[in-house]
Amino acid sequence: xxxxxxxxxxxxxxxxxxxxxxxxxxxxxxxxxxxxxxxxxxxxxxxxxxxxxxxxxxxxxxxxxxxxxxxxxxxxxxxxxxxxxxxxxxxxxxxxxxxxxxxxxxxxxxxxxxxxxxxxxxxxxxxxxxxxxxxxxxxxxxxxxxxxxxxxxxxxxxxxxxxxxxxxxxxxxxxxxxxxxxxxxxxxxxxxxxxxxxxxxxxxxxxxxxxxxxxxxxxxxxxxxxxxxxxxxxxxxxxxxxxxxxxxxxxxxxxxxxxxxxxxxxxxxxxxxxxxxxxxxxxxxxxxxxxxxxxxxxxxxxxxxxxxxxxxxxxxxxxxxxxxxxxxxxxxxxxxxxxxxxxxxxxxxxxxxxxxxxxxxxxxxxxxxxxxxxxxxxxxxxxxxxxxxxxxxxxxxxxxxxxxxxxxxxxxxxxxxxxxxxxxxxxxxxxxxxxxxxxxxxxxxxxxxxxxxxxxxxxxxxxxxxxxxxxx
Numbered sequence: 001x002x003x004x005x006x007x008x009x010x011x012x013x014x015x016x017x018x019x020x021x022x023x024x025x026x027x028x029x030x031x032x033x034x035x036x037x038x039x040x041x042x043x044x045x046x047x048x049x050x051x052x053x054x055x056x057x058x059x060x061x062x063x064x065x066x067x068x069x070x071x072x073x074x075x076x077x078x079x080x081x082x083x084x085x086x087x088x089x090x091x092x093x094x095x096x097x098x099x100x101x102x103x104x105x106x107x108x109x110x111x112x113x114x115x116x117x118x119x120x121x122x123x124x125x126x127x128x129x130x131x132x133x134x135x136x137x138x139x140x141x142x143x144x145x146x147x148x149x150x151x152x153x154x155x156x157x158x159x160x161x162x163x164x165x166x167x168x169x170x171x172x173x174x175x176x177x178x179x180x181x182x183x184x185x186x187x188x189x190x191x192x193x194x195x196x197x198x199x200x201x202x203x204x205x206x207x208x209x210x211x212x213x214x215x216x217x218x219x220x221x222x223x224x225x226x227x228x229x230x231x232x233x234x235x236x237x238x239x240x241x242x243x244x245x246x247x248x249x250x251x252x253x254x255x256x257x258x259x260x261x262x263x264x265x266x267x268x269x270x271x272x273x274x275x276x277x278x279x280x281x282x283x284x285x286x287x288x289x290x291x292x293x294x295x296x297x298x299x300x301x302x303x304x305x306x307x308x309x310x311x312x313x314x315x316x317x318x319x320x321x322x323x324x325x326x327x328x329x330x331x332x333x334x335x336x337x338x339x340x341x342x343x344x345x346x347x348x349x350x351x352x353x354x355x356x357x358x359x360x361x362x363x364x365x366x367x368x369x370x371x372x373x374x375x376x377x378x379x380x381x382x383x384x385x386x387x388x389x390x391x392x393x394x395x396x397x398x399x400x401x402x403x404x405x406x407x408x409x410x411x412x413x414x415x416x417x418x419x420x421x422x423x424x425x426x427x428x429x430x431x432x433x434x435x436x437x438x439x440x441x442x443x444x445x446x447x448x449x450x451x452x453x454x455x456x457x458x459x460x461x462x463x464x465x466x467x468x469x470x471x472x
Contacts, residue, residue, distance in 0.1 A: 039248035040162050044348045045130055047359035051083055053345035056092030062283055064098045077350040078131035078162035080149045103148040104172040113432040119273045120173045121192025124148055124158045129316040129374035129387040133163035154289045155255045173217045180211045199229035214401045237266025238303040245299040252292040268304040269295055278311040314376040318401030318415040321372045327365050338418045338461025341383045342371050348387040395465050396455040403452035418462040419454045428469035
C-alpha cells in the first residue's frame with residue numbers, strides 16, 4: 001500500500017486523525033498542540049475505524065480505495081490505510097481515509113512450504129496474522145488474481161497484512177527501479193521487466209525517471225513476460241510535508257542510516273535525547289533491519305519525522321485455531337484449547353464466518369465459536385493476539401508457534417497449547433519432507449528456534465496431531 005500511504009501534499013490540506021501507536025499515549029505527537037494529525041497503519045476495527053489502537057469517527061470522511069471514491073463498506077480489517085483528520089480533547093474525526101493496494105495481478109508461483117507466492121515478479125509472504133478475504137493460503141493457486149496490502153521488508157519481500165482474492169481491475173506493481181534503459185524505455189522491479197514507452201508519467205522530479213526511484217506501475221497486460229505500463233507514478237517516500245506536522249506510522253525498519261536515524265518503509269525517522277523507547281529497556285541500539293515499529297513524532301523541515309516515541313513490537317509467529325471455551329470481556333481475553341489469549345486495542349477483528357458480522361469485536365464472540373487467533377508469545381508466557389477471525393468449523397484444529405517438548409518424543413506445547421502425537425501422526429521437516437518421530441524431535445531439540453505447526457482433532461484441551469511439521 002505504499003502509494004496510498006506515501007501520498008502527496010494534498011493530504012495535509014485536509015486534517016488528520018491522531019492515531020496513537022500504543023495504549024500508552026503519554027507521548028502522543030499532538031500533546032500540547034491539538035489539531036491536524038496523520039496516521040498510517042492497519043485497520044483493526046471498522047466500528048467507525050480503529051487504526052493503531054485508536055478509534056475515530058468516519059461519518060464525514062472522504063474514502064478513497066484504489067484511487068476511486070467509495071463508502072465505508074469498502075474498508076476491511078487488516079487493510080493498511082492512511083488517515084487524515086483532526087483531534088480535539090475528547091474525540092477524533094477522519095476527513096480522509098485512503099487505501100491503495102501494493103500489488104494486483106495473477107499468481108505466477110506458490111511456495112507452500114514457506115507460505116509465499118509471487119505476483120508480477122514480487123514475492124509475497126503470508127504470515128500468521130495475514131487476513132485473506134475469500135479463503136486462506138491453501139486456497140491460493142496459480143493464475144488466481146489477488147490484491148495485496150502490507151509492508152515491504154529490507155529484502156523487498158511484501159509481508160502481507162491483507163489479501164483479497166479479487167479478479168477485477170488492471171495490473172498494479174510497486175517497487176524500486178533497477179536496470180533502467182532510457183533507450184528502450186524499460187526497467188525492472190525485482191524480476192519483472194516493465195515497458196513504460198506508452199505510460200503517462202506522474203509526479204517525477206525535474207530530473208525525470210532514474211534508477212533507485214520507488215514507483216507505482218499500472219498496466220493492463222503482460223506480453224512476453226513484459227508488463228506494459230499505462231501509468232507510472234513517482235513515490236517520494238516522504239509521509240508528511242510542512243514543519244511540525246504530527247505523524248503516527250507503523251512499519252518495518254528498512255535501513256539504519258546512522259546512530260540517530262533510520263527508515264520505516266522509505267520514510268526517514270530521526271531520534272534525539274528526548275525520544276522515548278518502548279518496551280522499557282530498549283533503545284536505538286535495539287533497532288535492526290526488519291524490526292516492526294510504531295513511531296510517533298513530528299515532521300522536521302526536510303520532511304523527516306523527529307520521533308517522540310518508538311515502540312518495538314514482536315513479529316507474529318503463532319496461531320491457534322479452535323473453539324472458544326470462554327470469553328472474559330473485562331480482561332479483554334478469551335480461552336481456546338485451554339489457552340488464554342489476550343486481545344489489545346490493536347488486535348484486528350474480522351468475522352469471516354457465514355454470519356459475516358460487521359462491525360465485529362470481542363463482545364460478539366460466543367462460547368463454542370470457531371476462531372483463528374494469530375499472535376505472539378511474550379517472554380512471560382502471555383499470548384498476545386494480533387488478529388482474531390471468527391470462522392466456520394474447519395476440517396481440523398490447528399496450532400502453530402514456538403514449541404517445547406513436554407515428554408520425550410510424545411507431547412509438545414506449541415504456543416502454550418498441548419499437542420499429543422501418536423503412531424498415526426505424520427511428521428515433516430522444515431522442507432515439508434516426511435521424517436520419523438525420532439528425527440522430528442531430534443531436529444527440534446537441536447534447533448530450538450524452529451516452530452511447530454500441528455493439525456488434528458481435539459481431546460480435552462489438547463490437539464491430537466494428525467500432522468506435525470517443523471517450520472523455519
